[in-house]
Amino acid sequence: VCIHRVRSCSSIRFIKSKYVCVFDKSALKFSHQQRLFRTSAVSCGQIVQFKLSDIGEGITEVTVKEWYIKEGDSVSQFDSICEVQSDKASVTITSRYDGIIRKLHYSIDDIAFVGKPLVDIEIDASKGVASEEDVVETPPMSHEEHTHQEIKGHKTLATPAVRRLAMENNIKLSEVVGTGKDNRILKEDILNYLAKQTGAILPPSPKAEIVPPQRRAEAVPAAPKDKARKIPVPVSRPIAFAGKDKTEPVTGFQKAMVKTMSAALKIPHFGYSDEIDLTQLVQLREELKPLAEIRGVKLSFMPFFIKAASLGLLQYPILNASLDENCQNVAYKASHNIGVAMDTEQGLIVPNVKNVQVCSVFDIAVELNRLQSLGSAGQLGTNDLTGGTFTLSNIGTIGGTYAKPVILPPEVAIGALGKIQVLPRFNSKGEVFKAQIMNVSWSADHRIIDGATMARFSNLWKSYLENPASMLLDLK
Amino acid sequence: MVLQSLKNCLWLPCVLRTPKACFWSTPSGGLIIQSVSNDVYQNLAVEDWIHDHMDLEKQQVLFLWRNSPAVVIGRHQNPWQECNLRLLRQKNIKLARRRSGGGTVYHDLGNINLTFFTTRKKYERMENLKLVVKALKALRPQLDVHVTDRYDILLDRQYKISGTAAKLGRTSAYHHCTLLCNADKFVLSSVLKSPFKGLKSNATPSVPALVKNLFEEDPSLTSEMLLDAIAKEYAVQHQIDHHITLINPADETLLPGISDKTKELQTWEWVYGKTPKFSISTCLNMVYKDSVLDVKVNMDVKHGRIEVCNIDLPEQWLPPVLYSELVKSLTGSKFCPNEITTLVTTLLRLCPQDDELHSRWSLLCENMIRLI
Numbered sequence: 001v002c003i004h005r006v007r008s009c010s011s012i013r014f015i016k017s018k019y020v021c022v023f024d025k026s027a028l029k030f031s032h033q034q035r036l037f038r039t040s041a042v043s044c045g046q047i048v049q050f051k052l053s054d055i056g057e058g059i060t061e062v063t064v065k066e067w068y069i070k071e072g073d074s075v076s077q078f079d080s081i082c083e084v085q086s087d088k089a090s091v092t093i094t095s096r097y098d099g100i101i102r103k104l105h106y107s108i109d110d111i112a113f114v115g116k117p118l119v120d121i122e123i124d125a126s127k128g129v130a131s132e133e134d135v136v137e138t139p140p141m142s143h144e145e146h147t148h149q150e151i152k153g154h155k156t157l158a159t160p161a162v163r164r165l166a167m168e169n170n171i172k173l174s175e176v177v178g179t180g181k182d183n184r185i186l187k188e189d190i191l192n193y194l195a196k197q198t199g200a201i202l203p204p205s206p207k208a209e210i211v212p213p214q215r216r217a218e219a220v221p222a223a224p225k226d227k228a229r230k231i232p233v234p235v236s237r238p239i240a241f242a243g244k245d246k247t248e249p250v251t252g253f254q255k256a257m258v259k260t261m262s263a264a265l266k267i268p269h270f271g272y273s274d275e276i277d278l279t280q281l282v283q284l285r286e287e288l289k290p291l292a293e294i295r296g297v298k299l300s301f302m303p304f305f306i307k308a309a310s311l312g313l314l315q316y317p318i319l320n321a322s323l324d325e326n327c328q329n330v331a332y333k334a335s336h337n338i339g340v341a342m343d344t345e346q347g348l349i350v351p352n353v354k355n356v357q358v359c360s361v362f363d364i365a366v367e368l369n370r371l372q373s374l375g376s377a378g379q380l381g382t383n384d385l386t387g388g389t390f391t392l393s394n395i396g397t398i399g400g401t402y403a404k405p406v407i408l409p410p411e412v413a414i415g416a417l418g419k420i421q422v423l424p425r426f427n428s429k430g431e432v433f434k435a436q437i438m439n440v441s442w443s444a445d446h447r448i449i450d451g452a453t454m455a456r457f458s459n460l461w462k463s464y465l466e467n468p469a470s471m472l473l474d475l476k
Numbered sequence: 477m478v479l480q481s482l483k484n485c486l487w488l489p490c491v492l493r494t495p496k497a498c499f500w501s502t503p504s505g506g507l508i509i510q511s512v513s514n515d516v517y518q519n520l521a522v523e524d525w526i527h528d529h530m531d532l533e534k535q536q537v538l539f540l541w542r543n544s545p546a547v548v549i550g551r552h553q554n555p556w557q558e559c560n561l562r563l564l565r566q567k568n569i570k571l572a573r574r575r576s577g578g579g580t581v582y583h584d585l586g587n588i589n590l591t592f593f594t595t596r597k598k599y600e601r602m603e604n605l606k607l608v609v610k611a612l613k614a615l616r617p618q619l620d621v622h623v624t625d626r627y628d629i630l631l632d633r634q635y636k637i638s639g640t641a642a643k644l645g646r647t648s649a650y651h652h653c654t655l656l657c658n659a660d661k662f663v664l665s666s667v668l669k670s671p672f673k674g675l676k677s678n679a680t681p682s683v684p685a686l687v688k689n690l691f692e693e694d695p696s697l698t699s700e701m702l703l704d705a706i707a708k709e710y711a712v713q714h715q716i717d718h719h720i721t722l723i724n725p726a727d728e729t730l731l732p733g734i735s736d737k738t739k740e741l742q743t744w745e746w747v748y749g750k751t752p753k754f755s756i757s758t759c760l761n762m763v764y765k766d767s768v769l770d771v772k773v774n775m776d777v778k779h780g781r782i783e784v785c786n787i788d789l790p791e792q793w794l795p796p797v798l799y800s801e802l803v804k805s806l807t808g809s810k811f812c813p814n815e816i817t818t819l820v821t822t823l824l825r826l827c828p829q830d831d832e833l834h835s836r837w838s839l840l841c842e843n844m845i846r847l848i
Contacts, residue, residue: 088578378814
């Protein structure tokens with residue numbers, strides 16, 4: 001077993017300066033690099049021109065339609081490189097080599113020729129090529145920095161395959177001691193480092209001796225000769241997690257939500273919640289459901305909630321109003337366009353039922369059916385999504401009891417309905433009975449709505465729903 | 477003809493463990509399978525599955541399938557250019573992008589699809605099409621059908637009854653083609669006509685052709701008869717038993733990983749996002765009050781998302797702040813009416829509650845959304 005002495009810093013710096021005069025770091029481009037590697041005295045990765053192979057049927061040219069890789073990406077054998085098309089046939093071209101893509105010979109929509117070079121690939125050294133190919137100046141890869149670490153100003157030497165192995169195992173090259181020539185990190189060094197982390201048993205390798213470099217602050221424990229023969233005690237350290245963070249731009253539905261809710265921040269919200277006994281309404285709906293079905297309409301609880309809200313708004317019209325930008329005027333809206341929050345595959349949308357004040361419960365049910373089927377198909381029009389004056393959110397269909405809904409500007413109030421639960425309650429005689437209980441949580445704009453108004457509206461709405469027959473008296 | 481359910485195959489359990497191995501290893505050089513599903517995404521997923529997992533060295537496969545109404549575009553095509561997307565949505569016709577090249581086709585139950593799976597080396601489209609023609613002629617000798625050098629099959633020298641496309645991978649390849657038996661020609665011609673004007677793109681364009689159903693030539697023909705005739709000819713040419721094995725594309729144990737493939741084919745990113753970069757340059761003619769406004773709209777769309785957006789409105793027609801908010805919202809958004817509708821209606825919430833402004837905004841947005 002040989003022990004490698006660590007070269008002093010100066011010699012490494014010397015090698016580095018030799019490169020510096022050959023090419024300037026700032027002007028480094030891939031095509032230039034290719035040339036410089038060939039002309040420099042140091043041995044480098046072998047560039048292979050990967051030619052477009054025969055497609056069959058005597059085809060000589062194809063159109064390049066999509067690249068799956070870009071210059072600088074590392075590829076493995078059989079990875080897809082690009083998609084080309086010829087005469088109704090789409091062909092996936094896969095790599096024959098492991099290595100790094102150095103040059104793409106065509107752009108999208110160019111004609112590529114069979115037998116001519118398609119891409120240039122720098123072949124991986126550790127795959128059995130004689131000369132040791134080091135990449136001192138590793139070009140920026142699509143992965144994070146830790147494939148290319150600096151230890152106090154010196155770049156770590158490692159071949160691309162070794163770098164990939166380190167990256168796949170989430171290892172910082174700066175933490176691995178290289179045992180190769182010039183402090184190069186070899187594959188065995190990575191494996192040894194891993195073995196220490198996970199307590200895995202590895203067969204002893206000739207270069208297993210690791211001597212900590214003098215300049216390191218914390219000493220890596222030197223592996224004595226006999227450790228290779230002893231079974232190491234498993235160290236309970238967490239296994240390296242190979243998951244990666246992902247960043248996506250905010251677009252579409254999410255962007256819409258960001259804009260709406262940011263505007264809603266300006267509204268001082270207050271909340272008011274209550275409990276509604278829907279026992280009678282549940283019974284009523286059971287009776288009416290088959291009648292609605294005969295007419296081809298699905299009847300949920302929402303039409304009742306919406307109609308009751310409209311009746312309440314007739315008494316408390318300020319909840320159906322809008323405050324202008326300067327808080328100078330309150331605009332009372334004549335139409336009760338009640339919005340219904342809808343959860344679709346893409347996200348939250350709030351279509352509204354227009355003019356509830358002149359609709360029957362059945363009319364509302366019909367309209368809700370229409371909006372729901374359009375919403376799930378992603379086909380709601382602008383008219384359905386604009387003009388709302390008041391909103392209800394039936395989050396209870398998914399779950400929950402109390403909520404804190406956010407008002408959708410330019411409205412001034414919103415209600416969130418929890419799920420209907422069967423709970424024990426006392427009746428007027430003091431007996432316990434089974435009640436169908438639902439919670440409602442209102443939010444209102446405290447600039448023009450006060451708690452008392454909200455409470456009275458809620459009580460009126462509650463009374464209509466707890467005693468549905470009373471709705472008959474006030475229906476218009 | 478013997479239809480044998482796959483569950484009866486005795487050798488299946490021992491073979492399933494090795495996905496790349498010879499799958500339904502019949503002791504012969506070929507296998508004929510038919511899908512029990514009419515869902516275009518499931519059936520396309522079966523093609524992907526066979527292409528990725530089956531070893532076609534020892535046996536080739538013929539896959540027979542039919543779909544409920546769907547428009548299928550080629551790998552590198554532009555759906556906005558190829559079909560009437562609004563009509564598709566209205567009629568609930570599915571849109572799918574296949575992995576093979578070629579042009580756009582309309583599928584319904586009156587159209588049969590045939591996929592010939594071979595190794596990359598044995599990829600030979602002409603042979604397959606000649607097989608189909610031979611089968612048709614064996615069934616009805618008086619049919620005037622022949623294969624063109626564009627890999628179409630023509631009836632009576634002028635009507636296209638079959639179109640072809642192919643996919644080649646590293647070791648395997650497939651060639652699939654359609655065959656019009658009794659499809660709805662009226663729907664076909666209306667959905668395959670795009671109303672889009674001013675679209676510039678390098679996507680593969682379709683070549684429109686005059687079509688005819690085989691049923692029109694000979695009303696005694698049915699899809700089942702055609703499928704059977706083709707299967708019979710394939711069996712003869714591959715020296716195998718003439719029996720068709722039924723497969724269920726939803727069976728995850730039989731085809732491990734198939735549900736992921738099916739899901740991927742339905743994602744927006746695949747169907748619309750794989751469209752090659754294109755630009756639109758058009759003019760909206762908006763009728764406002766008593767005049768007509770000509771509004772030029774220019775957009776660049778990449779990966780199905782709006783990269784650049786320019787709307788040429790008369791000065792001060794909309795408050796500049798609102799206009800820039802509109803352009804900012806549209807940039808990066810999917811070129812999709814649903815998403816754009818959501819964005820523009822949201823912006824309406826945030827601007828001053830002025831009726832005049834609202835009506836102008838609604839007019840502009842409605843016209844823009846109608847574009848897509």
